[in-house]
Amino acid sequence: MSNSKMYFGGVPTEPDVRRLLNKYGCPQQGQVMNYEEVATVIGIRKQDSRFKTVTNAWRKAIYSSYNIVIGTRPGVGFVALQEPERLDYGSRKFRHGIRQIKRSHGVISGCDEMKLTPEQRGHKQHDEMVSAHLILAGRLEARRLQSSNKK
Secondary structure, three states: OOOOOOOOOOOOOHHHHHHHHHHHOOOOOOOEEEHHHHHHHHOOOOOOHHHHHHHHHHHHHHHHHHOOOEEEEOOOEEEEOOHHHHHHHHHHHHHHHHHHHHHHHHHHHOOOHHHOOHHHHHHHHHHHHHHHHHHHHHHHHHHHHHHHHHO
16 A cells, blocks of 8 residues: 555645745746756656646746746746746737637627526626727727837
8 A cells, every 4th residue: 555645636736846946046037947957856757747737836936926937948948037038928928818808708799698697698798898898908009009110
């Protein structure tokens, strides 16, 4: 019989995150943390799904504690992003979010209101209105930026 513990919410990441925080502390912008070294610190192979779980938790901890965004350099490792890289990263996340809003707006708009309760209709109308406003704001801002670039 094995001595392993059963965790119903998964195996906690906190001990591994603590090891990474002890090793790297608050990374300086531009600092690269090699994948193999990170894997050695936490004792998990880079190919294991647990590696991504732990490193994502570590990246969140670094961001919430130090306001440092940890990105990746394919084939190299993790990097503490400098301001221009951080802007690119945030912009990509923003564009992805707008695409998700557009998709969800289509799904919500396609709902047949006659098959919804009055409360659900209210939720539908609210979500349609909010998503439409966000989509419109994105389009107007894109036009504003285009016209300012032409000057």
